[in-house]
Amino acid sequence: MKLMLNGRSLESECETLLALLHEQGIDTDQRGIAVAIDNQVITRQHWESRALAEGEVIEVITAMQGG
Amino acid sequence: MSEPIHISERDAAEFADDPLRLAGRVYGSRLLLGTSRYPNPQTMIESLEAGGARIVTVSIRRLNIADRGAGSVLDYIDRSRYELLPNTAGCFTAKEAVLTAQLAREALGTDLVKVEVIGDEDTLLPDVEQLLKACNELVRMGFAVLPYCNDDLITCLKLQDMGCAAVMPLASPIGSGMGIRNPYNLEIVRERITIPMIIDAGIGTASDAARAMELGADGVLLNTAVAGAHHPVEMARAMRLAIEGGRLAYRAGRIPTRLYATASSPTEGMIGTAGA
Numbered sequence: 001m002k003l004m005l006n007g008r009s010l011e012s013e014c015e016t017l018l019a020l021l022h023e024q025g026i027d028t029d030q031r032g033i034a035v036a037i038d039n040q041v042i043t044r045q046h047w048e049s050r051a052l053a054e055g056e057v058i059e060v061i062t063a064m065q066g067g
Numbered sequence: 068m069s070e071p072i073h074i075s076e077r078d079a080a081e082f083a084d085d086p087l088r089l090a091g092r093v094y095g096s097r098l099l100l101g102t103s104r105y106p107n108p109q110t111m112i113e114s115l116e117a118g119g120a121r122i123v124t125v126s127i128r129r130l131n132i133a134d135r136g137a138g139s140v141l142d143y144i145d146r147s148r149y150e151l152l153p154n155t156a157g158c159f160t161a162k163e164a165v166l167t168a169q170l171a172r173e174a175l176g177t178d179l180v181k182v183e184v185i186g187d188e189d190t191l192l193p194d195v196e197q198l199l200k201a202c203n204e205l206v207r208m209g210f211a212v213l214p215y216c217n218d219d220l221i222t223c224l225k226l227q228d229m230g231c232a233a234v235m236p237l238a239s240p241i242g243s244g245m246g247i248r249n250p251y252n253l254e255i256v257r258e259r260i261t262i263p264m265i266i267d268a269g270i271g272t273a274s275d276a277a278r279a280m281e282l283g284a285d286g287v288l289l290n291t292a293v294a295g296a297h298h299p300v301e302m303a304r305a306m307r308l309a310i311e312g313g314r315l316a317y318r319a320g321r322i323p324t325r326l327y328a329t330a331s332s333p334t335e336g337m338i339g340t341a342g343a
Binding site: 006007066 | 101102103104105111124125126127128129130132139140141151153154156162166169170171173174175241242289290291
């Protein structure tokens with residue numbers, strides 16, 4: 001299925017959010033990251049159960065330098 | 068709800084009678100420092116230390132998935148020493164700001180948020196309509212909301228009434244270093260609101276920070292003035308001293324200004340005058 005991840009479109013067969021994050025090489029144990037799908041925050045404990053659907057827009061964020 | 072930051076013995080001695088009380092927490096410093104634009108991470112860390120900051124701001128951005136070696140600001144900041152204050156910098160709508168705040172809470176485990184909703188790219192002035200909307204929503208969601216706002220009494224009163232933890236009016240545009248453009252507005256805000264007022268943005272040098280504190284600010288939030296100085300670590304120390312000096316002067320109560328002179332030395336007993 002086609003998804004958008006951090007502004008980039010990609011094809012993935014991953015069924016869950018956690019599987020996609022792993023597929024993308026993201027260390028899901030690291031603190032300081034958060035995920036939203038279609039503008040809804042998905043809390044860490046739901047990454048494994050959250051099923052993905054065609055066309056969903058996923059944002060993975062972290063803290064950066066800021067003022 | 069994040070835990071209050073432990074106050075060191077030095078801080079406790081220095082601020083025992085006058086700590087910064089913000090969002091139900093107590094801090095041993097009235098300088099809030101940004102983490103951006105330093106020449107390198109080491110200088111940032113040394114500047115935070117020299118400034119004595121206890122609250123430091125960070126932004127929320129996409130994780131760099133392509134470059135997994137890219138370091139995060141979190142790699143450098145000891146969270147047992149510094150409270151993170153995530154901002155919503157770069158947001159132009161209430162919707163973006165609310166989502167950014169929710170992501171920040173999830174990522175960092177803090178309910179503190181500096182709410183910025185920008186209305187114009189050249190001035191980076193707040194979009195008041197969107198700011199009020201975002202803050203209202205975030206207060207209802209249980210955030211401790213610290214809004215970056217205009218130096219406008221009515222906006223500050225509305226932010227206070229909706230339950231914000233503080234107001235953070237600008238001194239002048241972000242990164243401009245112009246100092247306090249309208250001290251009279253800030254003085255009015257200070258007199259009329261009861262929640263903390265933190266001057267955010269526009270501070271250029273130490274005297275600006277001292278002036279902000281003399282006007283009755285509870286704290287000063289700055290970034291570029293330190294990070295962009297020729298010697299950031301020294302400027303951070305200068306800011307710390309200026310803020311302490313300004314705060315002391317505010318508490319001490321300055322003399323009223325007068326148009327004409329008043330002699331400080333006694334006028335009696337001058338030589339060459341007729342005796343009593």
